Amino acid sequence: MGPDLSVLGFSVKHSCSAMSGITSMKKSSGMTSRLHRVAVFFCALCIGQTSYAVDKPQPSQAAAPVSLADAFGGRLKIGAAIEASQLSGAHGVLLAQQFNSVVAENAMKPADIHPGENTYNFGPADAIVDFAQHHHMAVRGHTLLWHKRTPDWFWIDKDGQPASRELVLERLRQHINTVVGRYKGKVYAWDVVNEVIDASQPNCLRNDKWMQVVGPGYIAAAFRDAHAADPSARLFINDYSTHEPAKRDCLVRVVKGLLDDGVPVQGVGHQMHISIYWPSIASIDQSLKAFAQLGLENQITELDLSLYQHKDYWPALSLQQRLALQGQRYGALMRLFLAHRELTAVTWWGVADDHTWLNVGNDVPGDDQPLLFDRSQRPKPAYWETLHSRSQ
Ligand code: G3I
Numbered sequence: 001m002g003p004d005l006s007v008l009g010f011s012v013k014h015s016c017s018a019m020s021g022i023t024s025m026k027k028s029s030g031m032t033s034r035l036h037r038v039a040v041f042f043c044a045l046c047i048g049q050t051s052y053a054v055d056k057p058q059p060s061q062a063a064a065p066v067s068l069a070d071a072f073g074g075r076l077k078i079g080a081a082i083e084a085s086q087l088s089g090a091h092g093v094l095l096a097q098q099f100n101s102v103v104a105e106n107a108m109k110p111a112d113i114h115p116g117e118n119t120y121n122f123g124p125a126d127a128i129v130d131f132a133q134h135h136h137m138a139v140r141g142h143t144l145l146w147h148k149r150t151p152d153w154f155w156i157d158k159d160g161q162p163a164s165r166e167l168v169l170e171r172l173r174q175h176i177n178t179v180v181g182r183y184k185g186k187v188y189a190w191d192v193v194n195e196v197i198d199a200s201q202p203n204c205l206r207n208d209k210w211m212q213v214v215g216p217g218y219i220a221a222a223f224r225d226a227h228a229a230d231p232s233a234r235l236f237i238n239d240y241s242t243h244e245p246a247k248r249d250c251l252v253r254v255v256k257g258l259l260d261d262g263v264p265v266q267g268v269g270h271q272m273h274i275s276i277y278w279p280s281i282a283s284i285d286q287s288l289k290a291f292a293q294l295g296l297e298n299q300i301t302e303l304d305l306s307l308y309q310h311k312d313y314w315p316a317l318s319l320q321q322r323l324a325l326q327g328q329r330y331g332a333l334m335r336l337f338l339a340h341r342e343l344t345a346v347t348w349w350g351v352a353d354d355h356t357w358l359n360v361g362n363d364v365p366g367d368d369q370p371l372l373f374d375r376s377q378r379p380k381p382a383y384w385e386t387l388h389s390r391s392q
Pocket of ligand 1: 109149194302
């Protein structure tokens with residue numbers, strides 16, 4: 001069953017002439033930038049209500065005048081993933097203008113920040129944190145433990161033999177104490193563990209080296225180490241496909257076990273790498289409710305909406321139709337997130353479509369456009385529908 005395709009029937013234009021009028025008013029009257037942004041915001045809402053161009057963007061639509069961070073300020077942190085190399089370019093400008101939270105796409109992962117037992121590579125992560133501090137942005141820490149980015153040296157002792165459980169746990173403690181300690185007071189939330197759930201396993205946990213060498217206790221150890229290093233940081237367990245019932249039930253089981261043991265888990269990160277086709281809003285709502293009922297904070301931590309689906313259910317859709325559908329989906333998702341008072345932040349996994357993990361690799365079309373801004377960093381229907389969701 002696909003989405004209501006009637007939404008694709010509309011063919012509308014977004015006239016932003018009023019917006020360019022406001023922009024020129026600012027230049028002539030010297031309106032303060034905040035007042036200007038507010039004026040443009042309400043202009044965007046009233047004319048944007050009806051529609052937007054789904055064909056070539058209008059000149060005055062070229063730049064997104066309204067900051068999403070301002071529009072959602074106070075209710076949701078609006079974040080994006082970034083690489084240090086992007087900070088000095090157009091992505092850095094857009095990041096500072098539109099977002100009030102940032103996460104390192106790769107720089108803080110264990111294998112990236114701690115490539116050798118006595119070697120740390122803090123440069124890229126420091127650059128991202130410094131950028132955020134300069135622009136008064138929040139920082140999410142991603143991630144302290146992930147099977148895919150645990151450096152090989154973790155598993156080998158000084159004699160070249162397999163490291164013992166105790167040695168691995170001590171190395172984990174050292175890693176977390178050093179990294180969390182370095183950014184104490186600058187990183188407000190950490191993805192302490194990433195992608196540890198496997199619903200196909202009897203104990204719901206991925207059967208990786210962490211399970212094989214340390215056992216299930218590695219998760220509690222990571223949370224306790226992180227809390228000891230920064231008691232004020234919000235600590236999250238982060239995973240993908242949390243909307244899937246089996247995975248959701250496993251995550252609930254694991255989190256309840258941690259909470260019952262007094263482990264300091266404060267929130268669940270829902271990566272939300274999804275598409276214009278799935279999953280249903282209802283399934284996401286059900287998962288958010290499951291963790292809210294445990295008294296936990298929810299965050300959307302890696303949001304992107306692929307235009308494709310492995311089977312690509314509706315290949316007949318034109319690019320413009322897919323982008324329109326994507327915009328509708330972003331609007332519906334944001335309305336759901338706003339309805340969840342325990343949901344405190346939405347972070348996109350990238351700033352603009354010219355840099356997305358979805359276009360990396362040999363088994364992908366390579367021309368996906370999952371984010372809010374296009375490959376020239378211009379606002380898409382996804383941006384306008386996200387913005388409009390704040391007023392509905
Ligand atoms: O920096 C090196 C470069 O020097 C080298 O030339 C190049 C080719 O080998 O690799 C570059 O490193 C790549 C890195 O991204 C930076 O581009 C790694 O190979 C590549 O594996 C890495 O992929 C990242 C992936 O996580 C694995 O860490 C993606 O950018 C990143 O978007 C993706 O993000 C993950 C989240 O952390 C967790 N949730 C899923 C999400 C998507 O996989």
